[in-house]
Amino acid sequence: MKTTERVVRQGGPGVGPMGGGMVGQKADDFGASARRLLRLLRPSRIKAIAVLVLAAGSVASVAIGPWLMGKATDAVFNGFIGGRLPEGSTKADAVAQAEASGDGGFADFLRGLDIVPGQGVDFDHVRDLLLVTLLIYVGGQVLGWLQGYLVNDVVQATVRQMRSDVEDKVHRLPLSYFDRQPRGEILSRVTNDIDNVAQNLQQTMSQLLTSLMMVVGVLGMMFWVSPLLAVIALLSVPAAMLTTGRIMKRSQSQFINQWRQTGRLNSQVEEAISGHALVTVFGQRPAVEAEFDEANEELYQSSFRAQFITGLVMPTMMFIGNLNYVVIAVVGGLRVTSGTMSLGEVQAFIQYSRMFTQPITQIASMANLLQSGIASAERVFELLDAEEEADAWGVVRVVEEAQAGSVSHRREAARRDARGASAASSVRQAASATRSAHSIGEVMFERVSFSYDPDKPLIEDLSLVAHPGQMVAIVGPTGAGKTTLVNLIMRFYELRGGRITLDGTDITALSRAELRSRIGMVLQDTWLFEGTIRDNIAYGRPDATEDEIREAARATYVDRFVHSLPDGYDTRVDDEGSNLSAGERQLITIARAFLARPDLLILDEATSSVDTRTELLLQQAMAALRTDRTSFVIAHRLSTIRDADLILVMEDGRIVEQGSHADLLAAGGAFARLHAAQFAAATG
Template sequence: MTEEAAAPEGAETVKATDRPTTGRGFGPPGGIPGDKSMNFGPSAKRLLRRLRPHRVQVGGVVLLAIASVVLSVLGPKLLGRATDIIFAGAIGKQFPAGLTKQQVIDQARAGGNSRLADLLQGIDLIPGVGIDFDALRNVLLMVLGLYVGSFLLSWLQAYILNGVVQQTVFDLRGEVEDKLNRLPLSYFDGAPRGELLSRVTNDIDNISTSLQQTLSQLLTSLLLVIGTLTMMFVVSPLLALIALVSIPISMIVTGVIAKRSQARFVAQWRHTGALNGQIEEAFTGHELVKVFGRQKEIEAEFAKKNEELYQASFGAQFISGLIMPLMMFVGNLNYVVIAVVGGLRVASGQLSLGDVQAFIQYSRQFTQPLTQVASMANLLQSGVASAERVFEVLDAKEQVPDDATPETVTQARGRVEFEHVSFAYDADKPLITDLSLVAEPGMTVAIVGPTGAGKTTLVNLIMRFYELNAGRITLDGVDITELTRYDLRRRIGMVLQDTWLFGGTIRDNILYGNLDATEDDMLAAAKATYVDRFVHSLPDGYDTVIDEEGSNVSAGEKQLLTIARAFLADPQLLILDEATSSVDTRTEVLVQRAMAALRSDRTSFVIAHRLSTIRDADLILVMENGAIVEQGTHDHLRALNGAYARLYDAQFSGATTTHDPEDRTTAPGQPALHS
């Protein structure tokens, strides 16, 4: 794709990512958005701050989570009560009725069975009476009610949180879309399209998944730890202190592993973007790959990037995956210690069997959320790493905003004037310096010169795709920087050398030039540009659906469609960037006639390589190295016998070649090839 491939604003601006990011003669510095990772903490806080607009719903989620956890943590205590009822009934039935509990204990001590006496001391038994099934039923019904209530509250919490997360991600997508429309063309020139698409699709989807799966679990886990710990101290302060030992151990394990895996998650998503970019580039240029037989090189490059992604992903998942088994190991050690100490205290009568059972359940509830939080560390880090990449897009430097009090063109005539314009993509590499020219209304200004001379840069400056370093450009006496970009560009029609069509019907693609046009207007534009001639050969006519690449129409037919689109727009200024490069000779003659009608009463800038197409131009500008070296009419420039004459003779005179069959260099006097 050549240096002349510029794109208008909006949807077509994104098409600028089709350009290669290297090897551009005169263009902005290449390179993708920075891949340096921000700190995890600030990035996570910035991501969570995006929930602020939904603070009411988030507050409701917190209250529902608290209520759900309270009901949940009361369950084991009541189940312990049910265990005590069963145990007391089973033991009490073994003693004769009529005795009191204290008499049974005294008899046990008198018989030398002090351990049994201590055990009975902690049981609420009635000698001779078995299990109280009415009391047991009531306790079990209460437990069932608690768990059902906890479930319903948890479900409602998840439902509300799901809406909050999806709305947050919806807003984030909209913000990214708005940001892309505010970014300058230079950003897209330097960003591989696949990499950018990965950020605005894969990374945002990953953020959605991470928030959805971590926010609710983190909140519930935190509350569950607090509630469980409170109940553990209520049941047995000693056992609770023993259980607390696992917290610092868990935090140390999680911190060490998370620190090592964060960088690998950032690398994982960076390599994902690079791989997407390589795949998109390879498939977009699939025909070119086939023509030059570069399948093996493409496959080798894919294999290399795929291996890099595999290594980064494997390292991230493996290291973060160590958290779960290590946390389970710590939890099991804690469980063993609690079971042993609890059993001894039951035997000594200091705790009931139901309390120990409840505490063991609490210890499981206590370690489970810690384990869950640890196991979610990889998902959380992955989401934050994706958020960093999206934030880099949101933080990118935007184009200069439109004037707060913009001017407008009151008398539209189409007079364009360059006043001492200077411009450079790189500050240390000037491209256009002190350029002045005037295009009077209705003039056709042709711009010729070798590739990289700055021809398309000139028209890009008119479109205000780039900002000037010095000087100014006026449209009918108004500085274009004082107009809104929309007001400026709606007055300009542009036909590119590289055609751009979107998925839709032929009718839709033509009407894109003027959405308010009628069917008759559309048909008139199609007939004037000879689109109507080939459309009738298609099965569905103007309702024929074409894909984004326009693979079901020929290159010349795509070119005609873009010309028809510009024709329908009826612009004040017209920019033609080698607009007939993809049509055959016979069609070119017809299109030239259509272009002549289209240029009537309009100021036109025509970038041309085939000099035969611009002989009738009112003014021909010959550019070399960003400067206008000659200007005048065709006959005048031919008579000067200068740069234009050399270009013209190179196209219409036979090229001199050397007689040495082994010599593959350019012969003396033969011009270098240019597009």
């Protein structure tokens, strides 16, 4: 698609920083997005339940540990006090003696102890308590390890499915979507945002679950040990929630902006690297560096603000926790001296207060991770929710699993796929019958209208017929709609009026896969993927034999230069084809189209990158290939279309002239003016 033929993009809401549209500029609903993300875990719900059970067991072992340690402390302390009282007396005697001496406080203290005067520390009992505590802690650690293993399995499986959904979605999006989006922005969503979701799920799923259970378990033990101290400890919760809530509210917008700026920077870097040669040639490196510095600075500022604001959570929570700790220590000490609590109970409760504050602090400190992860998840969901291409039977397939993740939705999607497959099968049978009864490659435009922007008409009421075997050349000035015409045949865009038929069948009645399987297209911009030359040629027909591949290579003169390469057809090329010349890359793409043997050929300046001699040879090869096939050739060099059966001259989306090369020259119209201008420039 020529840039000049695309809709001119204006600034305003929904327009990205690099000129493309930005899908979803802000997070609309944190809770809804979080619930949708959790629904993605449903396929692993059995493992998720196991994670819950393991987490409960691990938390229970951690929660009961301080209570057992408190019992051990009481056993040591009671034995220490009891061993210093007269042997043979009773606890009541010791209390009465303390009261008689006027030491009522000590008497109350003795009442709260479980002692036997004259009996020292029972070290066997202490040992047993410590061994039980050790076994419980070890068991809890093993459960925690198992929980971590399952969490990792669940998270990675979920993220793998998310990547698969995004990959499938990208292939179902219309070309117009990519026209509106900077490539770096899309790549950022597919890579950075999904990686960020994975990292956040990994870090928060286990910790958040454990922390929430820890709060419940520890709170239960605190009320069991001392309801009064538990109520005092709970007074810190509203303060913590209020503080965390205010900080999270301010940080959310900053994290959204951070990932938006990340997408912008990725887009700028991708453009700069892809166009590095042009940047260097035109001396634009200072401008590119300035643009990068600006985007980098904005990303730095937004990231700094996001991290700084959420970084306030931990010290604030620690301050609240320390205040709570002091209050509990003072009240607990008073209750020990009054005999209403034992020293071990106070020790256990102080541990519980720390354990109670710690998960709340962890939950609060995960606010930045949660905000960042949900912001990234929303960007991924926005991509998954983008409007898709309508299929052959007029149904827009939507990824219900990504939106709801329910079995019923998946079953309904499967039923629609089955209906669609049945419809596509019927269409293929009808198309096959049509091809058997008629010549292959008749293309008819019937009063076609199209525009990229509804306010800026491009093609209006266009009608033409291309008969089988004809070479139809399309010429005209830049922006006239030449490439748009063939893109409409490929159904890269949907018509706004009229219809296009292929061999008598409306192309909208064919699935895109069926339609495009009958069309071969060679663009002016070559595209190769990383692999061997053989693989790149066979891309048009993966089941082709070696002989067929070599035959196509010989027909397009690829075979001529391949033998000069060290590894021949096994020579590897990267996606840029940097180890081949521009002409050689173009020859490979033409060989790819030849091997596919389509019903219809579309050549968009396909010979512009080859030398004159090779161009003449390619013209001969294409003439043989065009037998019983229609070919549309977009050409700027008018010398390459002398033998065209029909030449269409386009201006402003309209066909202003059509005819043979000789007839159009004789008419002295638009084509004659183009011809004169081109050859005058060539000889001037």
